[in-house]
Amino acid sequence: KAGVTQTPRYLIKTRGQQVTLSCSPISGHRSVSWYQQTPGQGLQFLFEYFSETQRNKGNFPGRFSGRQFSNSRSEMNVSTLELGDSALYLCASSPRTGNEQFFGPGTRLTVL
């Protein structure tokens, strides 16, 4: 089976712009979770989608949003980018919530 894929791998944006990141889970996995990883804050949970519904949500402002499509692919969107949004954004898929997660390579977002 193909692993979790994330596109793009690298992204440079400027403050105030918006960005959309994409994640394709492992075939058959219905749960997709998103994390923000920074050196200072570690791995922070953004949200989780299961069968197109948001099941869990972390403590991020409303500028961070996501969705999941019927084929389980997921996107996350960050609007009005801030410098502090610079991070590695990881996507992970799982057969179901709470189970072992399989991570993608991440999208490295730099906000200038």
Added chain:
Amino acid sequence: AQTVTQSQPEMSVQEAETVTLSCTYDTSESDYYLFWYKQPPSRQMILVIRQEAYKQQNATENRFSVNFQKAAKSFSLKISDSQLGDAAMYFCAYAYRDDKIIFGKGTRLHILP
């Protein structure tokens, strides 16, 4: 609320030696999962080992083993015969049913040649 604590931000070990990474967690549940994930520099995060709380036997995967102390809510990872390829950030994680998985802040492990 459940929490996961890794008290060692960084550790170093000599190649071929044994090292133990600590993890404690807090939960009021009795049936849950615990994981150790490894994130090598600039590489993907992968699962190292997994423990089901209802199983008393400690999980083992080759050179990796855990010491699961349910009453003490402790879940340490032991790496035997450390190799240069073991250098990575290690994350301890907790999962309960349909709740989100909770990760610790990680321990960066350095392997000294």
